[in-house]
Amino acid sequence: MKVPTRLPLVMLKAPPMSLLTDLLTSLTTDNLPFVEEPLEIVKPLEDQTIDEDQTVKFTCEVSKPNIKSCWYKDGKAVSEKDGYRIETINSVHTLILDNVAEEDGGKYSIKVEDKQSEATLTVKVLPIKFVQPLADITVTEKQEIFLEVKINKPGQTPVWTFENKDVSTSKRIRLTSDGVLHRLVIESADLEDEGSYKVAFGDVESSANVFVDEEPLEIVKPLEDQTIDEDQTVKFTCEVSKPNIKSCWYKDGKAVSEKDGYRIETINSVHTLILDNVAEEDGGNYSIKVEDKQSEATLTVKVLPIKFVQPLADITVTEKQEIFLEVKINKPGQTPVWTFENKDVSTSKRIRLTSDGVLHRLVIESADLEDEGSYKVAFGDVESSANVFVDEEPLEIVKPLEDQTIDEDQTVKFTCEVSKPNIKSRWYKNGKVVSEKDGYRIETINSVHTLILDNVAEEDGGNYSIKVEDKQSEATLTVKAVPVEFVQPLADMTVTEKQEIFLEVKINKPNKKAEWLP
Known part of the structure; x- marks a missing residue:
């Protein structure tokens, strides 16, 4: 209920009646202030005891809806930035915290205007226990090492060690945690991976031994003898049972390297020696040595004389057409010499000389009569010639x-x-x-x-x-011839003395002389 406030009235002498009337009129119900009902806590916070990793919810209900509130832990203001969820629905204020940890215990309070409520949170910490401890395992080189433990509490961070040295994630090592399961996985085991592994959660730990049996190196696929034409590419391949093992290549008992023009590759367990554009002198005995294993093979290079698979042929073209001469030989990588009427031909704006493997071309754009004659292409002592005839183009x-x-x-x-x-x-x-x-x-x-x-x-x-x-x-x-016609004839007009007389006609043809008559 709104109670009117009493206004003090001090009069030194009696005011006029009109002034009293105005004063009484201004003191209407709408202009009188009222005292607001004070806020009260309807439902205070309650003390709670909860296991760690659970969710806790503090609730406080007040007598007025949508009033701003502040939450505190141990006297310090907290917000959603601190990991809490804070809700206000009408007159109910709620603070929620998921995955409660031991350090989250303490005194929680809420302040709404000048009212406050507080409660205590007690977090029960459960001891860590191994449901499934580590167990000894034996693997062979290249196999996967898989260690796994299962504990009774999720959200714990393990510390893995190998021979009392911390283990961390790398290209070969994966450390994973999934709830209560924790794993250490090592890909492609090495002999150096053998030893004692331990996982610890605080003071609680479990250990096991990993034994790695050595895998003997073997040649899985030896080198093979090869016979190849010169200028081709030869590839010797040897596959062994272990990846990334250092190897040495030899030709006729002498070590060779990429400095000698070879391409040497090792991809996993496959070792390759490649030589492009093989020449006769590249033939011989090739061998590879990997640890104490060796393989060898013989390369035979067949030297082929140059032959024209497709020689030059006579052609006839008309002026402005393209002259196209092409030969095909049996060996790539050869350099031709082109001549016209026994004079060397070279590249110019009109002339293109191209070589593409075994194909060699001479192309002349927009033939002239002067381009007619004998053309020749030579590869050393081997040559081919042809005549080009250029017909004059008749004008049409x-x-x-x-x-x-x-x-x-x-x-x-x-x-x-x-x-x-x-x-x-x-x-x-x-x-x-x-x-x-x-x-x-x-x-x-x-x-x-x-x-x-x-x-x-x-x-x-x-x-x-x-x-x-x-x-x-x-x-x-x-x-x-178009007759002259008036598009706009003369028209009568009236002017005053001293004004300009302006007469104008428009006809259908330009540049015609007009004759004016008074």
Whole structure:
């Protein structure tokens, strides 16, 4: 219930009646302050005892909804940043903590406005016990070492040791924890992995011995004799029973290395010696030694004389076509010498010389008549020749002139396209040569010849022709004379003395002389 506040009234002398009336009017119910009901704790916090790793929930209910609260542990403010979950639903305030640890025990309190409630949390710590301890195992080299323990409490961090030295994760070693299961896994066991392993959780520990039996090295796949053509690639491969064992390669009893032009690879247990572009002198006895094991094989290199599998052949081309000469020989890696009329040929803007394995090519772009003659390609004393014939390209009219009908005063353009670029041409009107001196514009762009005449008059009509070498094309120009018509005739007008008289007409044809009459 809202209680009106008593206002003190001090009067030195009686005020006017109008002033009393205004004062009483201002003291309405809406303007009077009221005392708010105080907040109370309806349900205080309660003491709790809980096992570690469980979830604890403190709840406090107050008499007013949605009031801001602050939580404390041992007098220090806590928040969700400290790992707590804090909820306020209406008038109920809750603090939740998962996976409670021993150090989470203590006094918890909540403060809502000027009210406070507190409770004590007692955490019962359970001792760690091994449900499944470590056990001795025996493995052979390359096998996996798998050690596992099971304890009674999740969320514990083990310390693994080998011969009293800490073990940590590496490329070969994996340490994993999954609830109450803890494992140490070592891939591809070495002899050095044999010994005593221990896992400890604080003062509680378990140990076991790991025994690693040595695996004897054996040659699984020996070297094999090979016969190969020169310029080919030879590969000797030897596989042993152990990976990444150092090996030494020999040719005719002498150690060889990559400095001698060989490629030497060891991938896991496979050892490889590779030699590209084998020559006759590369033949001989090859051997590999891995620890106390050895394997050997013989390389026989067959030297092949150069032969033309596909010799040069005579060809005939037309001007502007491509000249393409190609030979195929039986051996890659050879360097040809090309000649034309017994003169060396080299690469230029028009000429390309290419070699691709056993294929060798000479390519000349846009053949000229001067390219006709005898071509030869030689590999040492072995050679092949052929004749190239270049036929002259006859000039043709690709696009002839076309008849045109056009209104006078327009622009006419005659175009003729021929098959050869930049050939001299002559233009004619009614059989008479015309030029730019006669008012024409004459253009030649590549193979296109153009005659242009602006502001065509009736007398420009007639027969037009072009002659390019021995070829000719003609067409007729018809000029339509258009009668003069008024598009905008004169109109009556009235002006005042001293004003400007402005008369204007618009006709359908430009450049016509007008005659004005009064």
